[in-house]
Amino acid sequence: MIDRLAVPLGIPLPWLDRAGRLSWLKLAVFLACIAPALYLAAAFRLDALGAKPITALIHATGEWAVRFLLFSLAISPLRRIADWGKVLVVRRMLGITVMAYAVAHLALYAVDQNLVLTKVVTEIALRLYLTIGFVALIGLIALGLTSTDAAIRNLGPNWHRLHRLVYTIAVLALVHYFLQSKIDVSDPVFSAGLFLLLMGWRAMRRFKLPERPWSLLLLAILGALATAGLEAAWYGLASGVPASLVLAANLDFSGPIRPAWWVLATGLLMPAIALVRGSRAPDRTPRPAAGAPRRTPAKTALSEPLSPSV
Template sequence: MIDRLAVPLPWLDRAGRISWLKLAVFLACIAPALYLAAAYRLDALGAKPITALIHATGEWAVRFLLFSLAISPLRRIADWPKVLVVRRMLGITVMAYAVAHLTLYAVDQNLILTKVVSEIALRLYLTIGFVALIGLIALGLTSTDAAIRNLGPNWNRLHRLVYTIAVLALVHYFLQSKIDVTDPVFSAGLFLLLMGWRVMRRFRWPERPWSLLLLAVLAALATAGLEAAWYGLASGVPANLVLAANLDFSGPIRPAWWVLAVGLVLPVVALVRGPSPRAAGPAPRRRPASPPRREPAREAAGEPLSPRA
Protein backbone atom coordinates (compact mmCIF):
# COMPACT_ATOMS: atom_id res chain seq x y z
CA MET A 1 0.00 0.00 0.00
CA ILE A 2 1.38 3.41 -1.01
CA ASP A 3 1.87 5.85 1.83
CA ARG A 4 -0.42 8.80 1.22
CA LEU A 5 2.18 11.20 2.57
CA ALA A 6 4.72 9.85 0.05
CA VAL A 7 2.38 10.84 -2.79
CA PRO A 8 1.17 14.36 -1.92
CA LEU A 9 -2.26 14.59 -3.47
CA PRO A 10 -3.32 18.20 -4.01
CA TRP A 11 -6.70 17.80 -2.31
CA LEU A 12 -5.28 16.52 1.00
CA ASP A 13 -4.24 18.63 3.95
CA ARG A 14 -1.01 18.12 5.90
CA ALA A 15 -2.67 15.46 8.06
CA GLY A 16 -3.66 13.44 4.98
CA ARG A 17 -7.35 14.31 5.26
CA ILE A 18 -9.49 15.57 2.39
CA SER A 19 -9.75 19.36 2.26
CA TRP A 20 -13.00 20.13 0.50
CA LEU A 21 -11.79 23.62 -0.34
CA LYS A 22 -8.62 22.28 -1.95
CA LEU A 23 -10.60 19.60 -3.77
CA ALA A 24 -13.04 22.16 -5.19
CA VAL A 25 -10.23 24.45 -6.35
CA PHE A 26 -8.30 21.51 -7.82
CA LEU A 27 -11.34 20.49 -9.87
CA ALA A 28 -11.76 24.10 -11.00
CA CYS A 29 -8.09 24.21 -12.03
CA ILE A 30 -8.25 21.12 -14.24
CA ALA A 31 -11.75 21.77 -15.64
CA PRO A 32 -10.59 24.10 -18.47
CA ALA A 33 -7.88 21.63 -19.52
CA LEU A 34 -10.37 18.76 -19.58
CA TYR A 35 -12.83 20.85 -21.57
CA LEU A 36 -10.20 21.87 -24.12
CA ALA A 37 -8.98 18.29 -24.45
CA ALA A 38 -12.54 17.06 -25.06
CA ALA A 39 -13.22 19.87 -27.55
CA TYR A 40 -10.05 18.99 -29.45
CA ARG A 41 -10.97 15.31 -29.45
CA LEU A 42 -14.46 16.12 -30.77
CA ASP A 43 -13.08 18.50 -33.41
CA ALA A 44 -15.02 21.41 -31.90
CA LEU A 45 -12.28 24.04 -31.96
CA GLY A 46 -12.76 25.31 -35.49
CA ALA A 47 -10.55 25.20 -38.56
CA LYS A 48 -7.34 25.86 -36.58
CA PRO A 49 -7.63 23.80 -33.39
CA ILE A 50 -4.01 24.23 -32.30
CA THR A 51 -4.29 28.01 -32.63
CA ALA A 52 -7.48 27.90 -30.58
CA LEU A 53 -5.70 25.85 -27.91
CA ILE A 54 -2.78 28.28 -27.85
CA HIS A 55 -5.08 31.21 -27.22
CA ALA A 56 -7.23 29.37 -24.68
CA THR A 57 -4.32 28.12 -22.56
CA GLY A 58 -2.78 31.60 -22.51
CA GLU A 59 -6.09 33.15 -21.47
CA TRP A 60 -6.55 30.63 -18.67
CA ALA A 61 -3.00 31.25 -17.46
CA VAL A 62 -3.87 34.96 -17.08
CA ARG A 63 -7.18 34.17 -15.39
CA PHE A 64 -5.64 31.85 -12.83
CA LEU A 65 -2.89 34.40 -12.22
CA LEU A 66 -5.58 36.93 -11.32
CA PHE A 67 -7.32 34.33 -9.15
CA SER A 68 -4.08 33.81 -7.25
CA LEU A 69 -3.69 37.57 -6.73
CA ALA A 70 -7.25 37.69 -5.40
CA ILE A 71 -6.45 35.36 -2.51
CA SER A 72 -5.06 38.06 -0.21
CA PRO A 73 -8.03 40.45 -0.68
CA LEU A 74 -10.42 37.56 -0.14
CA ARG A 75 -8.62 36.52 3.02
CA ARG A 76 -8.59 40.04 4.47
CA ILE A 77 -11.95 41.42 3.41
CA ALA A 78 -13.93 38.21 4.01
CA ASP A 79 -11.83 37.37 7.11
CA TRP A 80 -11.28 33.88 5.65
CA PRO A 81 -7.71 32.76 6.51
CA LYS A 82 -8.31 29.19 5.34
CA VAL A 83 -8.35 30.35 1.71
CA LEU A 84 -4.56 30.62 1.91
CA VAL A 85 -4.28 26.84 1.53
CA VAL A 86 -5.10 27.07 -2.20
CA ARG A 87 -2.69 29.85 -3.16
CA ARG A 88 0.18 27.49 -3.97
CA MET A 89 -2.14 25.29 -6.05
CA LEU A 90 -3.29 28.28 -8.07
CA GLY A 91 0.31 29.36 -8.66
CA ILE A 92 1.27 25.92 -9.96
CA THR A 93 -1.82 25.98 -12.18
CA VAL A 94 -0.74 29.30 -13.72
CA MET A 95 2.67 27.82 -14.52
CA ALA A 96 1.12 24.66 -16.01
CA TYR A 97 -1.18 26.55 -18.38
CA ALA A 98 1.64 28.92 -19.38
CA VAL A 99 3.96 25.98 -20.16
CA ALA A 100 1.16 24.36 -22.16
CA HIS A 101 0.73 27.68 -24.00
CA LEU A 102 4.37 27.68 -25.14
CA THR A 103 4.38 23.94 -25.89
CA LEU A 104 1.35 24.28 -28.15
CA TYR A 105 3.03 27.18 -29.91
CA ALA A 106 6.03 24.93 -30.56
CA VAL A 107 3.66 22.26 -31.92
CA ASP A 108 2.11 24.87 -34.20
CA GLN A 109 5.63 25.57 -35.50
CA ASN A 110 6.04 21.83 -36.28
CA LEU A 111 8.41 21.49 -33.30
CA ILE A 112 11.17 23.23 -35.24
CA LEU A 113 12.93 24.66 -32.21
CA THR A 114 15.21 26.96 -34.21
CA LYS A 115 12.13 28.61 -35.67
CA VAL A 116 10.49 28.86 -32.24
CA VAL A 117 13.60 30.51 -30.79
CA SER A 118 13.96 32.93 -33.68
CA GLU A 119 10.29 33.93 -33.48
CA ILE A 120 10.59 34.58 -29.74
CA ALA A 121 13.72 36.66 -30.30
CA LEU A 122 12.33 38.69 -33.22
CA ARG A 123 8.71 39.30 -32.17
CA LEU A 124 8.37 41.66 -29.22
CA TYR A 125 5.10 40.25 -27.88
CA LEU A 126 6.59 36.74 -27.92
CA THR A 127 9.72 37.96 -26.15
CA ILE A 128 7.60 39.59 -23.43
CA GLY A 129 5.49 36.46 -23.04
CA PHE A 130 8.57 34.24 -22.83
CA VAL A 131 10.11 36.41 -20.10
CA ALA A 132 6.84 36.16 -18.15
CA LEU A 133 6.90 32.37 -18.61
CA ILE A 134 10.46 32.12 -17.28
CA GLY A 135 9.37 34.10 -14.25
CA LEU A 136 6.36 31.84 -13.67
CA ILE A 137 8.57 28.75 -13.88
CA ALA A 138 10.97 30.28 -11.36
CA LEU A 139 8.13 30.96 -8.95
CA GLY A 140 6.64 27.53 -9.48
CA LEU A 141 9.89 25.68 -8.89
CA THR A 142 10.52 27.62 -5.68
CA SER A 143 7.05 27.12 -4.24
CA THR A 144 8.05 23.98 -2.31
CA ASP A 145 8.64 23.90 1.43
CA ALA A 146 12.30 23.00 0.85
CA ALA A 147 12.81 26.04 -1.39
CA ILE A 148 11.18 28.30 1.20
CA ARG A 149 13.55 27.02 3.89
CA ASN A 150 16.61 27.30 1.67
CA LEU A 151 15.88 30.78 0.34
CA GLY A 152 14.82 32.26 3.67
CA PRO A 153 13.96 35.98 3.41
CA ASN A 154 14.92 35.96 -0.27
CA TRP A 155 11.85 33.82 -0.98
CA ASN A 156 9.50 36.74 -0.32
CA ARG A 157 11.62 39.04 -2.48
CA LEU A 158 11.56 36.54 -5.34
CA HIS A 159 7.83 35.94 -5.18
CA ARG A 160 7.04 39.65 -5.19
CA LEU A 161 8.07 39.46 -8.83
CA VAL A 162 4.61 38.03 -9.46
CA TYR A 163 3.35 41.61 -9.90
CA THR A 164 5.92 42.34 -12.62
CA ILE A 165 5.16 39.00 -14.25
CA ALA A 166 1.45 39.85 -14.26
CA VAL A 167 2.16 43.15 -16.04
CA LEU A 168 4.29 41.36 -18.65
CA ALA A 169 1.60 38.72 -19.16
CA LEU A 170 -1.05 41.40 -19.68
CA VAL A 171 1.12 43.32 -22.15
CA HIS A 172 1.67 40.06 -24.06
CA TYR A 173 -2.09 39.47 -23.97
CA PHE A 174 -2.80 42.93 -25.41
CA LEU A 175 -0.20 42.68 -28.17
CA GLN A 176 -1.23 39.25 -29.38
CA SER A 177 -4.93 40.19 -29.38
CA LYS A 178 -4.25 42.89 -31.99
CA ILE A 179 -7.69 44.34 -32.93
CA ASP A 180 -10.25 43.24 -30.31
CA VAL A 181 -8.79 43.76 -26.83
CA THR A 182 -12.02 43.41 -24.86
CA ASP A 183 -10.79 40.42 -22.85
CA PRO A 184 -7.31 41.87 -22.17
CA VAL A 185 -8.88 45.15 -21.04
CA PHE A 186 -11.15 43.28 -18.63
CA SER A 187 -8.20 41.31 -17.25
CA ALA A 188 -6.15 44.49 -16.92
CA GLY A 189 -9.05 46.17 -15.12
CA LEU A 190 -9.21 43.34 -12.61
CA PHE A 191 -5.46 43.65 -12.10
CA LEU A 192 -5.86 47.37 -11.43
CA LEU A 193 -8.60 46.57 -8.92
CA LEU A 194 -6.42 44.05 -7.10
CA MET A 195 -3.39 46.33 -7.09
CA GLY A 196 -5.55 49.22 -5.89
CA TRP A 197 -6.50 47.14 -2.86
CA ARG A 198 -2.79 46.52 -2.22
CA VAL A 199 -2.14 50.25 -2.35
CA MET A 200 -4.83 50.68 0.29
CA ARG A 201 -3.08 48.10 2.45
CA ARG A 202 0.31 49.67 1.85
CA PHE A 203 -0.81 53.09 3.10
CA ARG A 204 -3.11 51.62 5.76
CA TRP A 205 -6.20 53.28 4.36
CA PRO A 206 -9.40 52.04 6.03
CA GLU A 207 -11.01 49.05 4.35
CA ARG A 208 -14.60 50.03 4.90
CA PRO A 209 -17.52 49.44 2.52
CA TRP A 210 -17.41 53.09 1.37
CA SER A 211 -13.66 52.98 0.61
CA LEU A 212 -13.97 49.66 -1.21
CA LEU A 213 -16.88 51.10 -3.21
CA LEU A 214 -14.67 54.03 -4.18
CA LEU A 215 -11.93 51.57 -5.17
CA ALA A 216 -14.37 49.71 -7.45
CA VAL A 217 -15.48 52.96 -9.14
CA LEU A 218 -11.89 54.15 -9.64
CA ALA A 219 -10.86 50.77 -11.07
CA ALA A 220 -13.76 50.89 -13.53
CA LEU A 221 -12.88 54.43 -14.62
CA ALA A 222 -9.23 53.43 -15.04
CA THR A 223 -10.35 50.46 -17.13
CA ALA A 224 -12.38 52.70 -19.43
CA GLY A 225 -9.43 55.07 -19.74
CA LEU A 226 -7.05 52.20 -20.51
CA GLU A 227 -9.36 50.89 -23.23
CA ALA A 228 -9.65 54.34 -24.80
CA ALA A 229 -5.89 54.89 -24.66
CA TRP A 230 -5.14 51.50 -26.21
CA TYR A 231 -7.50 51.94 -29.15
CA GLY A 232 -6.31 55.50 -29.63
CA LEU A 233 -2.64 54.47 -29.79
CA ALA A 234 -3.03 51.16 -31.62
CA SER A 235 -5.86 51.94 -34.04
CA GLY A 236 -6.21 55.71 -34.10
CA VAL A 237 -9.78 55.56 -32.82
CA PRO A 238 -10.64 58.83 -31.03
CA ALA A 239 -10.70 58.35 -27.27
CA ASN A 240 -14.04 60.13 -26.89
CA LEU A 241 -15.73 57.57 -29.14
CA VAL A 242 -14.40 54.68 -27.06
CA LEU A 243 -15.41 56.37 -23.83
CA ALA A 244 -18.85 57.11 -25.26
CA ALA A 245 -19.25 53.41 -26.10
CA ASN A 246 -19.26 52.73 -22.36
CA LEU A 247 -22.56 54.62 -22.14
CA ASP A 248 -24.13 52.86 -25.10
CA PHE A 249 -25.93 49.77 -23.81
CA SER A 250 -27.40 48.77 -27.16
CA GLY A 251 -24.28 46.71 -27.88
CA PRO A 252 -21.97 44.52 -25.80
CA ILE A 253 -21.32 45.71 -22.26
CA ARG A 254 -17.87 47.27 -22.07
CA PRO A 255 -15.14 45.81 -19.80
CA ALA A 256 -15.26 48.78 -17.40
CA TRP A 257 -18.78 47.81 -16.32
CA TRP A 258 -17.72 44.22 -15.71
CA VAL A 259 -14.79 45.43 -13.61
CA LEU A 260 -17.21 47.60 -11.63
CA ALA A 261 -19.50 44.59 -11.11
CA VAL A 262 -16.61 42.51 -9.77
CA GLY A 263 -15.36 45.41 -7.68
CA LEU A 264 -18.77 45.85 -6.04
CA VAL A 265 -18.36 42.40 -4.53
CA LEU A 266 -15.70 43.82 -2.20
CA PRO A 267 -17.87 46.38 -0.35
CA VAL A 268 -20.74 43.90 -0.23
CA VAL A 269 -18.51 41.28 1.41
CA ALA A 270 -17.13 43.89 3.82
CA LEU A 271 -20.67 45.01 4.69
CA VAL A 272 -21.84 41.46 5.33
CA ARG A 273 -18.75 40.63 7.37
CA GLY A 274 -19.06 43.70 9.54
CA PRO A 275 -16.30 45.60 11.35
CA SER A 276 -13.02 43.78 11.77
CA PRO A 277 -9.75 44.94 13.33
CA ARG A 278 -7.91 43.54 10.33
CA ALA A 279 -9.63 45.99 7.99
CA ALA A 280 -7.72 48.96 9.32
CA GLY A 281 -4.35 47.50 8.37
CA PRO A 282 -1.70 45.53 10.20
CA ALA A 283 -1.20 46.46 13.81
CA PRO A 284 2.24 47.67 14.91
CA ARG A 285 4.50 44.98 16.26
CA ARG A 286 5.18 44.89 19.98
CA ARG A 287 7.89 43.14 21.90
CA PRO A 288 6.29 40.05 23.43
CA ALA A 289 6.39 39.72 27.20
CA SER A 290 6.95 35.99 26.85
CA PRO A 291 8.37 33.72 24.13
CA PRO A 292 6.17 33.93 21.01
CA ARG A 293 3.70 31.13 20.58
CA ARG A 294 3.36 29.10 17.42
CA GLU A 295 0.61 30.11 15.04
CA PRO A 296 -1.70 27.11 14.76
CA ALA A 297 -3.79 28.61 11.96
CA ARG A 298 -0.79 29.17 9.68
CA GLU A 299 0.81 25.83 10.53
CA ALA A 300 -2.44 23.97 10.09
CA ALA A 301 -2.79 25.54 6.67
CA GLY A 302 0.59 24.15 5.72
CA GLU A 303 1.18 27.00 3.29
CA PRO A 304 4.40 28.93 2.73
CA LEU A 305 4.83 32.41 4.07
CA SER A 306 4.20 34.92 1.33
CA PRO A 307 4.10 38.69 0.86
CA ARG A 308 1.61 40.21 3.28
CA ALA A 309 -0.13 42.01 0.42
Protein backbone atom coordinates in the same frame (compact mmCIF):
# COMPACT_ATOMS: atom_id res chain seq x y z
CA MET B 1 -7.99 4.91 2.77
CA ILE B 2 -6.01 6.07 -0.26
CA ASP B 3 -5.88 9.60 1.15
CA ARG B 4 -4.36 8.42 4.43
CA LEU B 5 -1.74 6.28 2.65
CA ALA B 6 -0.72 9.15 0.39
CA VAL B 7 1.26 11.11 2.98
CA PRO B 8 3.40 8.19 4.29
CA LEU B 9 4.15 7.19 0.70
CA GLY B 10 5.17 10.75 -0.16
CA ILE B 11 2.50 11.20 -2.83
CA PRO B 12 1.57 14.93 -2.96
CA LEU B 13 -2.14 14.64 -3.60
CA PRO B 14 -3.35 18.23 -4.05
CA TRP B 15 -6.71 17.74 -2.33
CA LEU B 16 -5.19 16.73 1.02
CA ASP B 17 -4.27 19.04 3.87
CA ARG B 18 -0.94 18.81 5.71
CA ALA B 19 -2.35 16.15 8.02
CA GLY B 20 -3.27 13.94 5.07
CA ARG B 21 -6.99 14.54 5.42
CA LEU B 22 -9.36 15.47 2.63
CA SER B 23 -9.82 19.24 2.25
CA TRP B 24 -13.06 20.05 0.47
CA LEU B 25 -11.77 23.54 -0.35
CA LYS B 26 -8.60 22.21 -1.95
CA LEU B 27 -10.56 19.54 -3.80
CA ALA B 28 -12.99 22.12 -5.20
CA VAL B 29 -10.18 24.41 -6.33
CA PHE B 30 -8.25 21.47 -7.82
CA LEU B 31 -11.28 20.47 -9.89
CA ALA B 32 -11.72 24.09 -10.99
CA CYS B 33 -8.05 24.19 -12.03
CA ILE B 34 -8.21 21.11 -14.24
CA ALA B 35 -11.71 21.77 -15.63
CA PRO B 36 -10.56 24.10 -18.47
CA ALA B 37 -7.86 21.62 -19.51
CA LEU B 38 -10.35 18.75 -19.56
CA TYR B 39 -12.83 20.83 -21.57
CA LEU B 40 -10.17 21.85 -24.11
CA ALA B 41 -8.94 18.25 -24.43
CA ALA B 42 -12.50 17.03 -25.03
CA ALA B 43 -13.20 19.82 -27.53
CA PHE B 44 -10.01 18.96 -29.42
CA ARG B 45 -10.91 15.26 -29.44
CA LEU B 46 -14.40 16.05 -30.76
CA ASP B 47 -13.01 18.45 -33.39
CA ALA B 48 -15.00 21.34 -31.88
CA LEU B 49 -12.28 24.01 -31.92
CA GLY B 50 -12.77 25.30 -35.45
CA ALA B 51 -10.57 25.22 -38.53
CA LYS B 52 -7.36 25.89 -36.54
CA PRO B 53 -7.64 23.80 -33.37
CA ILE B 54 -4.01 24.23 -32.30
CA THR B 55 -4.29 28.01 -32.61
CA ALA B 56 -7.48 27.90 -30.54
CA LEU B 57 -5.68 25.83 -27.90
CA ILE B 58 -2.75 28.26 -27.85
CA HIS B 59 -5.07 31.20 -27.20
CA ALA B 60 -7.19 29.35 -24.65
CA THR B 61 -4.28 28.09 -22.54
CA GLY B 62 -2.75 31.58 -22.52
CA GLU B 63 -6.04 33.15 -21.46
CA TRP B 64 -6.51 30.63 -18.66
CA ALA B 65 -2.96 31.24 -17.46
CA VAL B 66 -3.80 34.94 -17.08
CA ARG B 67 -7.12 34.17 -15.39
CA PHE B 68 -5.59 31.84 -12.83
CA LEU B 69 -2.82 34.38 -12.22
CA LEU B 70 -5.51 36.93 -11.32
CA PHE B 71 -7.26 34.34 -9.14
CA SER B 72 -4.02 33.80 -7.24
CA LEU B 73 -3.60 37.54 -6.73
CA ALA B 74 -7.17 37.73 -5.42
CA ILE B 75 -6.42 35.35 -2.54
CA SER B 76 -4.98 38.02 -0.22
CA PRO B 77 -7.90 40.47 -0.69
CA LEU B 78 -10.38 37.64 -0.19
CA ARG B 79 -8.61 36.55 2.97
CA ARG B 80 -8.57 40.04 4.45
CA ILE B 81 -11.96 41.35 3.36
CA ALA B 82 -13.89 38.13 4.02
CA ASP B 83 -11.78 37.24 7.06
CA TRP B 84 -11.31 33.78 5.53
CA GLY B 85 -7.86 32.58 6.55
CA LYS B 86 -8.35 29.05 5.18
CA VAL B 87 -8.32 30.31 1.60
CA LEU B 88 -4.53 30.71 1.82
CA VAL B 89 -4.11 26.94 1.49
CA VAL B 90 -5.02 27.06 -2.22
CA ARG B 91 -2.68 29.89 -3.27
CA ARG B 92 0.21 27.54 -4.04
CA MET B 93 -2.08 25.30 -6.09
CA LEU B 94 -3.25 28.28 -8.13
CA GLY B 95 0.34 29.37 -8.73
CA ILE B 96 1.30 25.91 -10.00
CA THR B 97 -1.78 25.96 -12.22
CA VAL B 98 -0.71 29.28 -13.75
CA MET B 99 2.70 27.80 -14.56
CA ALA B 100 1.15 24.64 -16.04
CA TYR B 101 -1.15 26.52 -18.42
CA ALA B 102 1.68 28.88 -19.42
CA VAL B 103 4.01 25.96 -20.19
CA ALA B 104 1.22 24.32 -22.20
CA HIS B 105 0.79 27.64 -24.03
CA LEU B 106 4.42 27.58 -25.17
CA ALA B 107 4.39 23.85 -25.92
CA LEU B 108 1.36 24.24 -28.17
CA TYR B 109 3.06 27.13 -29.95
CA ALA B 110 6.01 24.83 -30.62
CA VAL B 111 3.60 22.21 -31.99
CA ASP B 112 2.08 24.89 -34.24
CA GLN B 113 5.60 25.52 -35.56
CA ASN B 114 5.95 21.79 -36.34
CA LEU B 115 8.36 21.41 -33.40
CA VAL B 116 11.10 23.16 -35.33
CA LEU B 117 12.86 24.55 -32.27
CA THR B 118 15.16 26.83 -34.26
CA LYS B 119 12.09 28.54 -35.71
CA VAL B 120 10.48 28.78 -32.28
CA VAL B 121 13.58 30.40 -30.81
CA THR B 122 13.91 32.77 -33.76
CA GLU B 123 10.26 33.85 -33.53
CA ILE B 124 10.59 34.47 -29.78
CA ALA B 125 13.72 36.54 -30.34
CA LEU B 126 12.36 38.63 -33.22
CA ARG B 127 8.72 39.19 -32.22
CA LEU B 128 8.39 41.58 -29.29
CA TYR B 129 5.13 40.16 -27.93
CA LEU B 130 6.60 36.65 -27.97
CA THR B 131 9.74 37.87 -26.20
CA ILE B 132 7.64 39.52 -23.50
CA GLY B 133 5.52 36.39 -23.08
CA PHE B 134 8.61 34.17 -22.87
CA VAL B 135 10.17 36.34 -20.15
CA ALA B 136 6.90 36.11 -18.20
CA LEU B 137 6.95 32.32 -18.63
CA ILE B 138 10.51 32.05 -17.30
CA GLY B 139 9.43 34.06 -14.28
CA LEU B 140 6.42 31.80 -13.68
CA ILE B 141 8.62 28.71 -13.88
CA ALA B 142 11.03 30.24 -11.37
CA LEU B 143 8.17 30.96 -8.97
CA GLY B 144 6.67 27.51 -9.48
CA LEU B 145 9.94 25.66 -8.85
CA THR B 146 10.53 27.65 -5.65
CA SER B 147 7.02 27.20 -4.26
CA THR B 148 7.93 24.14 -2.17
CA ASP B 149 8.42 24.16 1.60
CA ALA B 150 12.10 23.23 1.10
CA ALA B 151 12.64 26.22 -1.20
CA ILE B 152 10.99 28.54 1.31
CA ARG B 153 13.35 27.30 4.05
CA ASN B 154 16.47 27.42 1.88
CA LEU B 155 15.86 30.86 0.38
CA GLY B 156 14.80 32.50 3.64
CA PRO B 157 14.01 36.22 3.24
CA ASN B 158 15.03 36.04 -0.42
CA TRP B 159 11.98 33.88 -1.09
CA HIS B 160 9.64 36.81 -0.43
CA ARG B 161 11.74 39.10 -2.64
CA LEU B 162 11.66 36.55 -5.46
CA HIS B 163 7.92 35.94 -5.25
CA ARG B 164 7.12 39.64 -5.28
CA LEU B 165 8.17 39.46 -8.93
CA VAL B 166 4.69 38.05 -9.54
CA TYR B 167 3.45 41.62 -10.00
CA THR B 168 6.02 42.32 -12.73
CA ILE B 169 5.24 38.97 -14.32
CA ALA B 170 1.53 39.83 -14.33
CA VAL B 171 2.24 43.12 -16.13
CA LEU B 172 4.35 41.30 -18.74
CA ALA B 173 1.65 38.66 -19.21
CA LEU B 174 -1.01 41.34 -19.72
CA VAL B 175 1.14 43.24 -22.23
CA HIS B 176 1.67 39.97 -24.12
CA TYR B 177 -2.09 39.38 -23.99
CA PHE B 178 -2.80 42.83 -25.42
CA LEU B 179 -0.26 42.58 -28.23
CA GLN B 180 -1.34 39.14 -29.41
CA SER B 181 -5.03 40.10 -29.35
CA LYS B 182 -4.43 42.76 -32.03
CA ILE B 183 -7.95 44.06 -32.93
CA ASP B 184 -10.45 43.17 -30.20
CA VAL B 185 -8.86 43.71 -26.78
CA SER B 186 -12.02 43.49 -24.67
CA ASP B 187 -10.79 40.43 -22.75
CA PRO B 188 -7.28 41.84 -22.13
CA VAL B 189 -8.81 45.15 -21.00
CA PHE B 190 -11.07 43.31 -18.54
CA SER B 191 -8.12 41.31 -17.20
CA ALA B 192 -6.02 44.47 -16.90
CA GLY B 193 -8.88 46.20 -15.10
CA LEU B 194 -9.07 43.38 -12.56
CA PHE B 195 -5.31 43.63 -12.07
CA LEU B 196 -5.61 47.37 -11.43
CA LEU B 197 -8.37 46.65 -8.94
CA LEU B 198 -6.24 44.10 -7.08
CA MET B 199 -3.21 46.39 -7.08
CA GLY B 200 -5.40 49.25 -5.87
CA TRP B 201 -6.36 47.15 -2.85
CA ARG B 202 -2.69 46.45 -2.18
CA ALA B 203 -1.95 50.17 -2.39
CA MET B 204 -4.63 50.75 0.24
CA ARG B 205 -2.92 48.22 2.47
CA ARG B 206 0.54 49.67 1.89
CA PHE B 207 -0.49 53.22 2.74
CA LYS B 208 -2.70 52.02 5.62
CA LEU B 209 -5.87 53.51 4.17
CA PRO B 210 -9.13 52.46 5.85
CA GLU B 211 -10.68 49.30 4.42
CA ARG B 212 -14.33 50.06 4.94
CA PRO B 213 -17.26 49.32 2.64
CA TRP B 214 -17.30 52.95 1.47
CA SER B 215 -13.58 52.95 0.65
CA LEU B 216 -13.85 49.61 -1.16
CA LEU B 217 -16.80 51.02 -3.11
CA LEU B 218 -14.64 53.99 -4.10
CA LEU B 219 -11.90 51.58 -5.15
CA ALA B 220 -14.35 49.69 -7.39
CA ILE B 221 -15.47 52.93 -9.05
CA LEU B 222 -11.89 54.11 -9.58
CA GLY B 223 -10.96 50.70 -10.98
CA ALA B 224 -13.80 50.88 -13.49
CA LEU B 225 -12.83 54.42 -14.54
CA ALA B 226 -9.20 53.36 -14.93
CA THR B 227 -10.32 50.42 -17.08
CA ALA B 228 -12.34 52.70 -19.36
CA GLY B 229 -9.36 55.04 -19.65
CA LEU B 230 -7.02 52.15 -20.43
CA GLU B 231 -9.32 50.86 -23.17
CA ALA B 232 -9.61 54.32 -24.74
CA ALA B 233 -5.84 54.83 -24.58
CA TRP B 234 -5.12 51.45 -26.16
CA TYR B 235 -7.48 51.91 -29.09
CA GLY B 236 -6.24 55.46 -29.56
CA LEU B 237 -2.59 54.42 -29.71
CA ALA B 238 -3.05 51.14 -31.59
CA SER B 239 -5.67 52.09 -34.17
CA GLY B 240 -6.16 55.85 -33.97
CA VAL B 241 -9.75 55.62 -32.74
CA PRO B 242 -10.63 58.85 -30.88
CA ALA B 243 -10.71 58.33 -27.13
CA SER B 244 -14.02 60.15 -26.93
CA LEU B 245 -15.71 57.50 -29.08
CA VAL B 246 -14.36 54.64 -26.97
CA LEU B 247 -15.39 56.35 -23.74
CA ALA B 248 -18.85 57.08 -25.18
CA ALA B 249 -19.23 53.39 -26.02
CA ASN B 250 -19.27 52.69 -22.28
CA LEU B 251 -22.60 54.55 -22.09
CA ASP B 252 -24.13 52.75 -25.07
CA PHE B 253 -25.88 49.63 -23.78
CA SER B 254 -27.33 48.59 -27.12
CA GLY B 255 -24.19 46.56 -27.85
CA PRO B 256 -21.85 44.40 -25.77
CA ILE B 257 -21.24 45.59 -22.23
CA ARG B 258 -17.83 47.23 -22.04
CA PRO B 259 -15.07 45.80 -19.80
CA ALA B 260 -15.22 48.76 -17.38
CA TRP B 261 -18.73 47.75 -16.29
CA TRP B 262 -17.63 44.16 -15.68
CA VAL B 263 -14.71 45.43 -13.60
CA LEU B 264 -17.14 47.59 -11.62
CA ALA B 265 -19.46 44.62 -11.05
CA THR B 266 -16.52 42.52 -9.86
CA GLY B 267 -15.18 45.32 -7.69
CA LEU B 268 -18.57 45.76 -6.00
CA LEU B 269 -18.15 42.29 -4.53
CA MET B 270 -15.53 43.71 -2.15
CA PRO B 271 -17.75 46.21 -0.33
CA ALA B 272 -20.61 43.69 -0.42
CA ILE B 273 -18.45 41.06 1.29
CA ALA B 274 -17.21 43.66 3.79
CA LEU B 275 -20.78 44.61 4.62
CA VAL B 276 -21.85 41.00 5.11
CA ARG B 277 -18.82 40.27 7.25
CA GLY B 278 -19.40 43.39 9.33
CA SER B 279 -23.05 42.50 9.94
CA ARG B 280 -22.19 38.95 11.00
CA ALA B 281 -19.09 39.70 13.09
CA PRO B 282 -19.83 39.12 16.77
CA ASP B 283 -19.05 41.84 19.25
CA ARG B 284 -16.06 40.51 21.21
CA THR B 285 -15.57 43.67 23.27
CA PRO B 286 -15.69 42.68 26.95
CA ARG B 287 -18.47 44.37 28.85
CA PRO B 288 -17.32 46.18 32.02
CA ALA B 289 -18.81 45.10 35.30
CA ALA B 290 -21.53 47.22 36.81
CA GLY B 291 -20.07 50.37 38.27
CA ALA B 292 -16.60 49.73 36.80
CA PRO B 293 -15.01 52.59 34.83
CA ARG B 294 -14.90 52.18 31.04
CA ARG B 295 -11.41 51.86 29.61
CA THR B 296 -10.27 52.13 26.03
CA PRO B 297 -8.59 48.87 25.01
CA ALA B 298 -4.88 49.20 24.34
CA LYS B 299 -3.69 48.90 20.78
CA THR B 300 -1.77 45.68 20.27
CA ALA B 301 0.41 44.35 17.50
CA LEU B 302 -2.51 42.25 16.25
CA SER B 303 -4.44 45.39 15.41
CA GLU B 304 -1.71 46.59 13.04
CA PRO B 305 -2.29 45.85 9.36
CA LEU B 306 -0.13 43.12 7.91
CA SER B 307 2.27 44.00 5.13
CA PRO B 308 0.97 43.40 1.60
CA SER B 309 1.52 39.83 0.47
CA VAL B 310 1.42 38.07 -2.86
